[in-house]
Amino acid sequence: xxxxxxxxxxxxxxxxxxxxxxxxxxxxxxxxxxxxxxxxxxxxxxxxxxxxxxxxxxxxxxxxxxxxxxxxxxxxxxxxxxxxxxxxxxxxxxxxxxxxxxxxxxxxxxxxxxxxxxxxxxxxxxxxxxxxxxxxxxxxxxxxxxxxxxxxxxx
Numbered sequence: 001x002x003x004x005x006x007x008x009x010x011x012x013x014x015x016x017x018x019x020x021x022x023x024x025x026x027x028x029x030x031x032x033x034x035x036x037x038x039x040x041x042x043x044x045x046x047x048x049x050x051x052x053x054x055x056x057x058x059x060x061x062x063x064x065x066x067x068x069x070x071x072x073x074x075x076x077x078x079x080x081x082x083x084x085x086x087x088x089x090x091x092x093x094x095x096x097x098x099x100x101x102x103x104x105x106x107x108x109x110x111x112x113x114x115x116x117x118x119x120x121x122x123x124x125x126x127x128x129x130x131x132x133x134x135x136x137x138x139x140x141x142x143x144x145x146x147x148x149x150x151x152x153x154x155x
Contacts, residue, residue, distance in 0.1 A: 001094055002058070003057060003058045003096055003099075004057045005055070005056050005057075005100060005103050006055060006057070007052065007055075008053035008054065008055045008065065009045075010041050010044070010045040012055055012065075013044065013045075015055075015062040016040075016053065016055065016062065016065050016067070017035075017037055019064070019065055019086050019088060020035075020084060020086075021033050022086065022088060022089075023086045026086075027121060027124075051067050051069045051083065052068060052069065052107075053065050053066060053068070054066050054100055054104065054107075056087065056091075056096045058091060058096075063087060063088045063090070063091045063096065064085075064086055064087035064088060064091065064096055064097065065085075065086065065100075066100050066101065066103065066104045067084045067085075068082045068083060068104055068107070069083065070113075071117065073114070076114045076115060078111075078112075078113050078114060079113050079114055080108040080113045080115070080117070081116075081117055081118065082104055082117070082118035085097075085101065085118070087100065092126075097130065101130075119144070
């Protein structure tokens with residue numbers, strides 16, 4: 001299968017957002033995707049971009065992406081944070097995810113980051129098995145905490 005891995009462009013954002021929604025459905029939280037397309041584009045390609053992404057294309061159609069940004073750890077320094085990583089179901093198991101993931105690892109290596117971090121749901125066995133092939137350290141004992149926009153406004 002021929003495929004292409006490249007940096008995302010602003011024109012890719014509608015398709016990337018479709019895949020974000022696909023991921024949210026898979027992760028049993030479709031109602032959690034509240035970002036607008038305009039905000040998403042601005043956050044990646046506006047005056048102060050905060051994220052970058054690689055996309056995987058087959059026949060000029062985006063079938064996967066890996067979106068990341070720099071996260072600062074007071075303990076470790078600058079770390080590459082992999083926010084979302086998906087290959088659409090039809091193209092899983094064909095090596096695209098491996099190439100896409102390794103592209104992000106190379107970005108972490110070339111960017112001189114002190115490490116690379118991401119999250120995986122504890123029930124997502126296919127993803128856990130994928131990360132175990134890389135001998136990734138999967139932490140336990142941490143709980144995610146968050147405030148919604150509404151909670152912040154109400155404070």
